[in-house]
Amino acid sequence: MLLEGKNAIISGGVQGIGAATAVEFAREGANLCIVDIKPENEAKDIEEQIRKMGRKTIFSKCDISSFADAERSVKTALDEFGRIDILVNNAGISRDQVCWKMTEEQWDRVIEVNLKGYFNLTRHVAPLFKEQKSGKIINVTSINGLRGKFGQTNYSASKAGVIGYTKALAKELGAFGVNVNAVAPGLIETSMLRESDSRDKIIDMAMNEIVLKRVGQPEDVANVIAFLASEKAKHITGEVMKVDGGQYI
Ligand SMILES: NC(=O)c1ccc[n+]([C@@H]2O[C@H](COP(=O)([O-])OP(=O)(O)OC[C@H]3O[C@@H](n4cnc5c(N)ncnc54)[C@H](O)[C@@H]3O)[C@@H](O)[C@H]2O)c1
Numbered sequence: 325m326l327l328e329g330k331n332a333i334i335s336g337g338v339q340g341i342g343a344a345t346a347v348e349f350a351r352e353g354a355n356l357c358i359v360d361i362k363p364e365n366e367a368k369d370i371e372e373q374i375r376k377m378g379r380k381t382i383f384s385k386c387d388i389s390s391f392a393d394a395e396r397s398v399k400t401a402l403d404e405f406g407r408i409d410i411l412v413n414n415a416g417i418s419r420d421q422v423c424w425k426m427t428e429e430q431w432d433r434v435i436e437v438n439l440k441g442y443f444n445l446t447r448h449v450a451p452l453f454k455e456q457k458s459g460k461i462i463n464v465t466s467i468n469g470l471r472g473k474f475g476q477t478n479y480s481a482s483k484a485g486v487i488g489y490t491k492a493l494a495k496e497l498g499a500f501g502v503n504v505n506a507v508a509p510g511l512i513e514t515s516m517l518r519e520s521d522s523r524d525k526i527i528d529m530a531m532n533e534i535v536l537k538r539v540g541q542p543e544d545v546a547n548v549i550a551f552l553a554s555e556k557a558k559h560i561t562g563e564v565m566k567v568d569g570g571q572y573i
Contacts (some may be wrong), residue, residue, distance in 0.1 A: 328353035331405040333398065335359045335388050335445060336415025340514035342463060343495045345412055346381075347373050348550045353378040357401035357408075359445070360415065361387045380405070388441030389433075398448035411449045411554035413442040414464040416482075416532030420517075423477045431478045442489065449493050450497065455559045459502040460553045463490050464545070465564065467510045467572040483508075487564055494562030498547070503561045504551045510568025512540040535570030556571035 332349050336342035341445035346356050347370065356374055358367050364383045374381040382404050384397040401408055416438045419430040442463055453459030468476055469483025487506055494504040511530040517523055527539055534540075545567045550558055552565070566572065 325351075326411070326550055327468060327495070328358055328555065329399065330409040331357070331407055332410035332412065332553070333356055333357045333359060333401050333408060333449065334412040334414060334447065335428070335441070338362045338370065340516070340544045341382075341512060341545045341562050342412070342414040343370045344546040345414065345549050347544065348546040349410075349553070350374040350377045350379040350381070351556070353412070354381070355399070355405055355554075357382050357384060357404065359386045359388065359397045361385070376383065382396065382402040387437075388413075389436040390446055391447070391512055393443050394441070394444035395448050398445065398452075402430055402452070408449060408452055409458070410460045412462045412464070412549060412553070413443060413445055413486075414440060416464065416466075418476065418479045420475045420479070422475055426478060434478040434518070435440035435485075438479065439485045439489070440484055446493065450493075450502075453497065453502045457501045459497075459500075460496075460557075461502065461504045462549050462552050463504070463506045464549075465490070465506045465508045467508050467566060467568050469549045470508060470564070470566075471572050475485045490564065491493045503557065505557070505560060505562070506564045507545060507548050507552070507563050508568065510534065510566070510571030511541055511543045512545060516534045530571060533571045534568070535573065538566065538569060540569055 333455040338360040382401045386393040422545040465486040466483040
């Protein structure tokens with residue numbers, strides 16, 4: 325198993341890519357602290373799957389845009405497990421609008437969650453990783469942070485910010501044996517897409533770009549995150565790995 329006995333924190337672990345990553349981590353032997361803004365009852369299904377695999381799981385309700393919430397979640401995980409080995413910054417939101425119509429609230433909320441939220445959890449985990457001289461941080465960005473997307477100046481800026489943050493953090497923590505990497509998914513079929521009225525239109529447009537001609541699934545991203553969290557990726561840091569079926573080449 326890739327992650328035997330490791331303890332991981334995953335933000336946004338209740339659904340989508342975060343939930344698939346939590347399940348994959350458990351399959352590979354890790355215990356999980358699921359951090360999410362949603363109530364704990366919505367995490368029951370994922371927690372049950374993790375426990376069935378014989379791993380420990382705890383839930384910490386947290387708005388990652390709050391520094392105090394993030395500190396409390398890291399403390400909860402540390403109190404429960406005694407040590408943290410992996411942080412997956414995954415929780416993210418979008419509030420799409422063309423720039424000339426975007427409200428200040430739409431801009432601020434996306435930056436607060438997608439960018440500051442990643443700092444908030446990292447800020448409380450980094451001293452632990454530095455002290456123990458090991459740790460893995462994986463940040464979920466997006467191909468739209470690499471190429472920009474119409475109607476998503478706020479989202480694209482936040483995800484581009486995550487890439488700069490990943491590279492700077494890799495330089496700061498490398499000397500302490502800590503790997504910091506990012507994954508950049510293309511279109512992935514999560515509930516956001518499944519429940520969208522424009523699902524078929526969005527898929528049609530993406531299919532013109534996706535060279536592998538399939539829609540990405542949360543598990544496709546989870547597999548890469550698990551690899552980056554493992555010792556198999558011990559010589560990789562500051563990297564941005566696209567998981568997009570060739571959507572952005
Ligand atoms: N789905 C895609 O096509 C796609 C593509 C590229 C990148 N991504 C990125 O992948 C990550 C996961 O996306 P997803 O599609 O699984 O999304 P999702 O909406 O299915 O899940 C996101 C999870 O984050 C939680 N969350 C939202 N705001 C939060 C906050 N302030 N504090 C704590 N938790 C919060 C939600 O409750 C939810 O459980 C995001 O960062 C997203 O930007 C997704």
